[in-house]
Amino acid sequence: VSTEHQRIARIRALFARSSPSISLGIGDDCAVLRPSASTRVWTVDAAIEDVHFVRGLMRDEEIGFRALMAAASDIAAMGADATGILCALALPSSFRDDQLDALLSGYAEAADALGCPVVGGNLTRASELSITTSVLGDVVAMPLTRAGARPGDGIFVTGTLGGAALGLHALRAGHARDGAYGECITRFLRPRARLDLSAALAACASAAIDISDGLAQDLGQLCTASGVGARVVVSALPRPARFAELARQLGRDGDELVLAGGEDYELLFTADVARVAPELAAQIGSITGTGTIELVGGDGRMVPLPEGFDHFR
Amino acid sequence: VSTEHQRIARIRALFARSSPSISLGIGDDCAVLRPSASTRVWTVDAAIEDVHFVRGLMRDEEIGFRALMAAASDIAAMGADATGILCALALPSSFRDDQLDALLSGYAEAADALGCPVVGGNLTRASELSITTSVLGDVVAMPLTRAGARPGDGIFVTGTLGGAALGLHALRAGHARDGAYGECITRFLRPRARLDLSAALAACASAAIDISDGLAQDLGQLCTASGVGARVVVSALPRPARFAELARQLGRDGDELVLAGGEDYELLFTADVARVAPELAAQIGSITGTGTIELVGGDGRMVPLPEGFDHFR
Numbered sequence: 233v234s235t236e237h238q239r240i241a242r243i244r245a246l247f248a249r250s251s252p253s254i255s256l257g258i259g260d261d262c263a264v265l266r267p268s269a270s271t272r273v274w275t276v277d278a279a280i281e282d283v284h285f286v287r288g289l290m291r292d293e294e295i296g297f298r299a300l301m302a303a304a305s306d307i308a309a310m311g312a313d314a315t316g317i318l319c320a321l322a323l324p325s326s327f328r329d330d331q332l333d334a335l336l337s338g339y340a341e342a343a344d345a346l347g348c349p350v351v352g353g354n355l356t357r358a359s360e361l362s363i364t365t366s367v368l369g370d371v372v373a374m375p376l377t378r379a380g381a382r383p384g385d386g387i388f389v390t391g392t393l394g395g396a397a398l399g400l401h402a403l404r405a406g407h408a409r410d411g412a413y414g415e416c417i418t419r420f421l422r423p424r425a426r427l428d429l430s431a432a433l434a435a436c437a438s439a440a441i442d443i444s445d446g447l448a449q450d451l452g453q454l455c456t457a458s459g460v461g462a463r464v465v466v467s468a469l470p471r472p473a474r475f476a477e478l479a480r481q482l483g484r485d486g487d488e489l490v491l492a493g494g495e496d497y498e499l500l501f502t503a504d505v506a507r508v509a510p511e512l513a514a515q516i517g518s519i520t521g522t523g524t525i526e527l528v529g530g531d532g533r534m535v536p537l538p539e540g541f542d543h544f545r
Numbered sequence: 546v547s548t549e550h551q552r553i554a555r556i557r558a559l560f561a562r563s564s565p566s567i568s569l570g571i572g573d574d575c576a577v578l579r580p581s582a583s584t585r586v587w588t589v590d591a592a593i594e595d596v597h598f599v600r601g602l603m604r605d606e607e608i609g610f611r612a613l614m615a616a617a618s619d620i621a622a623m624g625a626d627a628t629g630i631l632c633a634l635a636l637p638s639s640f641r642d643d644q645l646d647a648l649l650s651g652y653a654e655a656a657d658a659l660g661c662p663v664v665g666g667n668l669t670r671a672s673e674l675s676i677t678t679s680v681l682g683d684v685v686a687m688p689l690t691r692a693g694a695r696p697g698d699g700i701f702v703t704g705t706l707g708g709a710a711l712g713l714h715a716l717r718a719g720h721a722r723d724g725a726y727g728e729c730i731t732r733f734l735r736p737r738a739r740l741d742l743s744a745a746l747a748a749c750a751s752a753a754i755d756i757s758d759g760l761a762q763d764l765g766q767l768c769t770a771s772g773v774g775a776r777v778v779v780s781a782l783p784r785p786a787r788f789a790e791l792a793r794q795l796g797r798d799g800d801e802l803v804l805a806g807g808e809d810y811e812l813l814f815t816a817d818v819a820r821v822a823p824e825l826a827a828q829i830g831s832i833t834g835t836g837t838i839e840l841v842g843g844d845g846r847m848v849p850l851p852e853g854f855d856h857f858r
Contacts, residue, residue, distance in 0.1 A: 255584070256690065260770070261619040261754060262586035264688045271568070273575035274664070276631040276679055280671045306574040318589040320633075320677050351587070358593045359673050364633050366589055366679040375577045377569065441574060457573070 234329055236355060242329075246336055247343070247350040253315045253370075254351050263351035265316060270370035273310040277303035281360040289403050292331050293338030294421040296363065300342040302444065303365035304425035305497040309442040311376035311434030312369035314348035314427055319365055322358035339363070346427055372434040376501070378457035380439040383521040386505035387462055388437075388513035390426055390498045393447055394479075394486060395419035395472040397493025401482050413482075415472055423497040432512050433501055440501035446494035448537050452525060454500065461522035466491070467530045470514040487535070491527070547642055549668060555642075559649055560656070560663040566628045566683075567664050576664035578629060583683035586623040590616035590680075594673040602716050605644050606651030607734040609676065613655040615757065616678035617738035618810040622755040624689035624747030625682035627661035627740055632678055635671035652676070659740055685747040689814070691770035693752040696834040699818035700775055701750075701826035703739055703811045706760055707792075707799060708732035708785040710806025714795050726795075728785055736810040745825050746814055753814035759807035761850050765838060767813065774835035779804065780843045783827040800848070804840070 234242070244258045256264035279285055279299035287295070300317065307314050319339060323332065343350050348367070399420030402413035409417050426442075433440055441454045447469065455462050469490045472478075479486035502519055520526075527535040547555070557571045569577035592598055592612035600608070613630065620627050632652065636645065656663050661680070712733030715726035722730050739755075746753055754767045760782065768775050782803045785791075792799035815832055833839075840848040 256688070260690045260692070261622040262588040262625070262682070262688075264623070264684075264690075265585040265587060267582055267584055269580055271580055272578040274578060274629065274631060274679075274681065275575040276633045276665065276667050276677070278633050278635060278667050278669050278677065280635055280669055282672070283670050309574040310577070312575070316587065318587060318679060320589045320591050320679075322591060322593055322675065352589065354589050354591050354677075356591050356593055357596050358675070359595070360671065362635065362671070362675070364589070364591065364667075364677040366587075366631060366633075368587065368681075369575070371577075375569070375575075377573045377577075379573070 239332065239355060243336060246340055249349040251349045254349055257349060257351045258353065263316065263318070268370055271375055273307060273312045273369045273371060273375055275303060275306040276364060276366040277306065278362060278364040280362040287361065290421060292334035296335040296338030297342045297422055299363040300339050300365055301423045301425045301497060303367050304346055304427060305442040305444065307367050307369035308426045308430050309376065309440050309499055310369065310371060311373065311430050311437065311440065312371040313430055314346050315368045315370050316351040317343055317348055317365060317367050319350055319353035319363065321353065322356050322362045324359060324361055325357055327361065346425060372431045374434070376433060376437050376440040378439055378441050378454045381454060381458035381460050381502040381519045382438060383460055383519050385438050385502040385519040386508065386515045387464065387517045387519060388501050388503060388508055389447070389470055389516050390429055390513045391496070392470045392472045393443065393496050393498060394475060394490035394493050396423060396495035397489045398475070398479055398482065398484060401484055405482060413478060416478065419472070420495060423495065425497055426499050429499060429512065433499060436503045436507040437501040438503055440499055443496050443498050443500050444494055446492040447500065448491045448525070450500055455525060461520040461524045462517055463520050463526045463528060464517035465528045466535055468514065468516045552645065552668060556649060556666070559653055562662040564662045567662055570662065570664040571666065576629065576631070581683055584688055586620060586625045586682045586684060586688055588616060588619040588680055589677065590619065591675060591677040593675040600674065603734060605647035609648040609651030610655045610735055612676040613652050613678055614736045614738045614810060616680050617659055617740060618755040618757065620680050620682035621739045621743050622689065622753050622812055623682065623684060624686065624743050624750065624753065625684040626743055627659050628681045628683050629664040630656055630661055630678060630680050632663055632666035632676065634666065635669050635675045637672060637674055638670055640674065659738060685744045687747070689747060689750050689753040691752055691754050691767045694767060694771035694773050694815040694832045695751060696773055696832050698751050698815040698832040699821065699828045700777065700830045700832060701814050701816060701821055702760070702783055702829050703742055703826045704809065705783045705785045706756065706809050706811060707788060707803035707806050709736060709808040710802045711788070711792055711795065711797065714797055718795060726791060729791065732785070733808060736808065738810055739812050742812060742825065746812060749816045749820040750814040751816055753812055756809050756811050756813050757807055759805040760813065761804045763813055768838060774833040774837045775830055776833050776839045776841060777830035778841045779848055781827065781829045
């Protein structure tokens, strides 16, 4: 195992990128950001061993990739672009240099996919592996919050839901990354923060949140912040191809995965229905003035709301 | 133990402060910062159980206070003011609500002492307690880096050194917080990030770094970044009152604590000697063109350089 300084030198070389927003990157007490006329958004997210990832199940590069994408997803939900990343790594003393290189290569790949430089961080020892990522972003227009939904707005979801949760179950059941569950496994291991949609969202949405804890819970957060209710048509929730069948083969309820699975890092937003281009997102329901969330099943009957993931439960 | 949402609600209430720099604090996917004409600096620092603090030795409020001050110290070293704080907490499932309240009250006390709001964060479960703090700052004039020292510059240290390291030894030896070692114990448990000196430093310094890993190691970093050497007079290093005697009574070498103890979070900087007000800092030596660091002992002879703290050694 290299010394701390040798490791920092490797990290510095690996993450060296120039950016018009950054005047000083890794290596000093702080990163230095050039002045910006934009409103900025700022978030932090932790990926912790045996809470957010399991080392036996995921490759080190996948752990790194996913940690950064999960953090950057919050920037997309605010209708912003990512400007810079700080990476705080806590490594067990048994973590080898080749493992660190793999983890960082996945992290760097995610940063490059987002077009955003890693400008600093922190390196320390710990008993369990963790990656805590802070991301700064510049908003495209006005920041989107959870609080702007109004009764009558449509509720929209980008991409598909449930794939990451089913992918995790498939991985646990021993399915291969290139088998029948490959698309779902990739959704879990290599999620994409939807920064590609920030500008489109900023142009039409009244409120937004990223779907990290599951649709039911994240929609609940948005409704609470906005002081509204929602009616969601379960059959309208967008799913990966052959989802119900793949879920059934693993003994899982597809609807439950779609409603409460989480970890897809797609965006949930509300908007005037007429302002949303159909290719941007699928409408899954409407905002109501009731203060409760109603799920409508395929038979038109109400479906009970599943509990989302609570880290402390 | 409360649920995650109950805990977030408590944290939100505890940290509620208004700030002209912040348009949205805790509670959404990101904090929102108003545009600023300033160059900004940005850092992250982790405080991890059994690496940076020992729970049996420190009260929870002291753990919280110290975690934030250690992170904010990097902002002071860049000649900047703190603008906002993100707090990523990882808590063991056994961590009780009253312990969390104590930890957060210390954290909030530190934030208030720095005049800087906590604007967001992250809360997760973990097997060991950790607090990862990200701080954004606005530079007063130009950002100070480690890289500007020139041969002939004086080397200066704010406050005193060695107290925190001696305080930790005293705590481990069972000394009370209000006894003979009280001042040193307070230096360890409740360090102060020198944001009070940011503007004075920005007005005179050519390079700066905060002293977290010990003078010898941090001066080494500054010299490496600046491509210079240094000559330091050990007897000129500022120490707490009665330091040599207190160290001797604990069986410690005072010089070694002052040179390599670390954790004082004072500032080390270089400057044209004529530009530094004597009350700002003590001159401890001069920058040279040699590329090595020389320590001059009380007898005029060279003292070997102690190794600083390396987390991976």
